[in-house]
Amino acid sequence: MTASTETPASSFRAAERLGRIKPSPSTAAAARVRELKGQGRSILDLTVGEPDFDTPAHIKQAAIAAIEAGETKYTPVNGTPRLRQAIRGALQRTHGIEYSDAEITVGGGGKQVIFLALMATVDAGDEVLIPAPYWVSYPDMVRANEGTPVIVPTSAENGYKVTAAQLEASITDRTTWLILNSPGNPSGAIHTEEELSALAEVLRRHPAVSVLSDEIYSEISFTGTPAPSLAAVAPDLRHRVLVVSGVSKSYAMTGWRLGYAAGDPALVGAINTLQSQTSSCPSSISQAAAAAALEGPQDFIAESVPVYRERRDVAVAGLRAIDGLTPLVPDGAFYLYVDCAGLIGRTSPEGKVLADDQDVTFYLLDQAGVAVIQGSAYGSSPFFRISFATDLGTITAAVEKIAEAVAALR
Numbered sequence: 001m002t003a004s005t006e007t008p009a010s011s012f013r014a015a016e017r018l019g020r021i022k023p024s025p026s027t028a029a030a031a032r033v034r035e036l037k038g039q040g041r042s043i044l045d046l047t048v049g050e051p052d053f054d055t056p057a058h059i060k061q062a063a064i065a066a067i068e069a070g071e072t073k074y075t076p077v078n079g080t081p082r083l084r085q086a087i088r089g090a091l092q093r094t095h096g097i098e099y100s101d102a103e104i105t106v107g108g109g110g111k112q113v114i115f116l117a118l119m120a121t122v123d124a125g126d127e128v129l130i131p132a133p134y135w136v137s138y139p140d141m142v143r144a145n146e147g148t149p150v151i152v153p154t155s156a157e158n159g160y161k162v163t164a165a166q167l168e169a170s171i172t173d174r175t176t177w178l179i180l181n182s183p184g185n186p187s188g189a190i191h192t193e194e195e196l197s198a199l200a201e202v203l204r205r206h207p208a209v210s211v212l213s214d215e216i217y218s219e220i221s222f223t224g225t226p227a228p229s230l231a232a233v234a235p236d237l238r239h240r241v242l243v244v245s246g247v248s249k250s251y252a253m254t255g256w257r258l259g260y261a262a263g264d265p266a267l268v269g270a271i272n273t274l275q276s277q278t279s280s281c282p283s284s285i286s287q288a289a290a291a292a293a294l295e296g297p298q299d300f301i302a303e304s305v306p307v308y309r310e311r312r313d314v315a316v317a318g319l320r321a322i323d324g325l326t327p328l329v330p331d332g333a334f335y336l337y338v339d340c341a342g343l344i345g346r347t348s349p350e351g352k353v354l355a356d357d358q359d360v361t362f363y364l365l366d367q368a369g370v371a372v373i374q375g376s377a378y379g380s381s382p383f384f385r386i387s388f389a390t391d392l393g394t395i396t397a398a399v400e401k402i403a404e405a406v407a408a409l410r
Helices: 016-020 025-038 057-068 081-095 110-121 137-144 163-171 193-204 235-240 265-276 284-297 299-320 357-368 393-408
Strands: 105-107 127-132 148-153 174-180 210-214 241-246 259-262 335-337 383-387
Touching: 016 137, 057 284, 081 105, 081 241, 081 259, 081 265, 081 284, 105 110, 105 210, 105 235, 110 148, 110 210, 110 241, 110 265, 127 137, 127 163, 148 163, 148 335, 174 193, 174 235, 193 210, 193 265, 235 241, 299 335, 299 393, 357 383, 357 393
Parallel strands: 127 148, 127 174, 174 210, 210 241
Antiparallel strands: 105 259, 241 259, 335 383
């Protein structure tokens, strides 16, 4: 008797919450790039927000030492005492804020901490204010936790930052959170102390609204100082601000998956309870490495930020010279958000009309071999995002290819 080689019908039944979310566009774009490269295509990839630098040697050595010392067991849910102390020290150094041990939580990346914070606080129908353009994961994380993302469009006139008037007009009796991301992904915009103070005035009138302040790019700032934090600008609101950060971006540690947050002890305790039932604790080895990153010499940040600035300037100058493209000049992070309105309605050599920013990104991928991400993924069109967390040679070549592809449009 010959066994059947047919794949049996799946009995998988997706939970209703899965239908509310979609895969990360940046992850999908990276997968498409890998697929094309696997087919032999030469692709210049500007999609992934991942530093091309290696993790600094002293951080890697700390991880190796932890392994050799047998630090390979479970840790407390909220991280090792050493790491919590290192986080407190880093927040004091960066923002001048003193946090207690009970106000610190540690997770498998800032992304996990944000998800657990929303899980701990959002009920069905609760509203979360998300200024656009936004990091692609915010709305879906809200939806996954049965909340309602309320998108607040920003404009060029205000530097693509939410204003106090917009915040006031967007708050309802269902609003639970405002998400602030500064420096922002994809815009690179940084909220000034004055702008944060204006937002704080609105928040004082609405005590039920908390602020999730995503500061993962805080130290990648081209202003000369780390991006200011609402928790420092308005200390009377500190108990309502959850400061989220991590080591992925500043220390080129994306794969180590270590993030943290500081905030109200009751919220931190709720996040820790949820983590105890999910991952139990972050990797002990990653915690040792993160502690070394935060405690040790900060030369890597001082040396890498000027490199990012140079890459930014080269990319901005090159893209500005292309008819139909207007790059926003970021104050921080390592992304350029490029206004491509001037390309909409133009026609490719094959006769395809570019109707939206997704068409533009497909055209650049097919015609130029340059991978970028469409602005619609970030809630604002027509734009595309490029990452300049890669070498100057790749950036220069990509800009040249984009220029050639745009010149071929009619």
